[in-house]
Amino acid sequence: MICWGGKQMSGSPHFSKQWLFAAFLCIGISLLNVAARSAEPKSEEEWKPPKLPEAVTVKPEGTVLTVALIDRDTRPEIEQAAAQIDSILQAYWKENGTKTIDKTNDHEFVRRAYLELAGRIPTIDEARTFCDSTNRKKRGRLIDDLLESPGYVSHFYNYWADILRLKERPSRDIFFEPYMAWVKESIAENMPYDKWVNSLLTANGRVVENPATGFQLRDAGMPLAYVDNTVRVFLGTQIGCAQCHD
Incomplete structure (x- = not known):
């Protein structure tokens, strides 16, 4: 026997659309109440923070460079x-x-x-x-x-890649890959800044043998562009306008 709208119906019930909607609505509300009770925060006595070291660094997938330890x-x-x-x-x-x-x-x-x-x-x-x-x-x-952490190397490589105009492309760039890898390794090894800049400005030879030459080869055959970008990167001054104006 089923009660609906104050009336009693005996025998096989007729499952109208309204009846089914009301039934599913009641079930949905019940499930929401159960979920809300289970999501209530535990008391301070019950909750305990996970046992972790003071700093947890997330390592990226793939090859991870060995990062120099801080003294x-x-x-x-x-x-x-x-x-x-x-x-x-x-x-x-x-x-x-x-x-x-x-x-x-x-x-x-x-x-x-x-x-x-x-x-x-x-x-x-x-x-x-x-x-x-x-x-x-x-x-x-x-x-x-x-x-x-490897995250530091990745973050500051992105910073210097923007300044040095380095782009990693889907297709392999055999010409500049050694140079880009050298920049990453220099950051990971904590190479002193003065030594790093000196290596970029004085490098000579082939990029596969001396990857730092990639900085000069980036503007190969364009001496004015090379001087403009070198001054911009290391002196923080724009002299590109001097190419056309006194």
């Missing part, structure tokens, strides 16, 4: 130099009545650190692990960990 013993010297810079800025702000903002919190810091050094935002586990850590030196350690 962490030099951090006191770096912090001392940073403190001197901070004191100069603070003195200037005080003299000019500049209003400063508060120190960034851990949530803001971990996001900015990953964006600046790895070119991406942290995963939930990475951000949670960093923010939950009580280590007073965790910010410096996170920076060092990111500088040793």
Whole structure:
């Protein structure tokens, strides 16, 4: 016996469209209520953060370059130099009545650190692990960990590839592949900047034997373009207009 609209019907029920719609609607609401109850956050006593190291870096698929390790013993010297810079800025702000903002919190810091050094935002586990850590030196350690990650190499290779006008194409470029690989390896090995620039500007020979020659071969046969781009990249000055104007 089925009740519908206040009336009783005996025998075989007639499953009208309205009846079926109401039945499915009731079932749907019940399922939504169950899902909502299961999605309710657990209490603080029940929830425990995952056990992870202070910095977890996501490695890209494929060949991963060996990244040079940071000499962490030099951090006191770096912090001392940073403190001197901070004191100069603070003195200037005080003299000019500049209003400063508060120190960034851990949530803001971990996001900015990953964006600046790895070119991406942290995963939930990475951000949670960093923010939950009580280590007073965790910010410096996170920076060092990111500088040793493949993500750092990939991010800064993209930065320099734009400046040096390097493009990886679907088809193999035998002429420039050694040069592009050399740029990546230089970043991974933490080659000093002055040595890196000197290698680009003074390289000679064949690109397969001395990949740094790719910088000069990029504008082969175009001396004016070569000078223009060299000055733009390393001196930050545009002299291209001088090709046509005094």
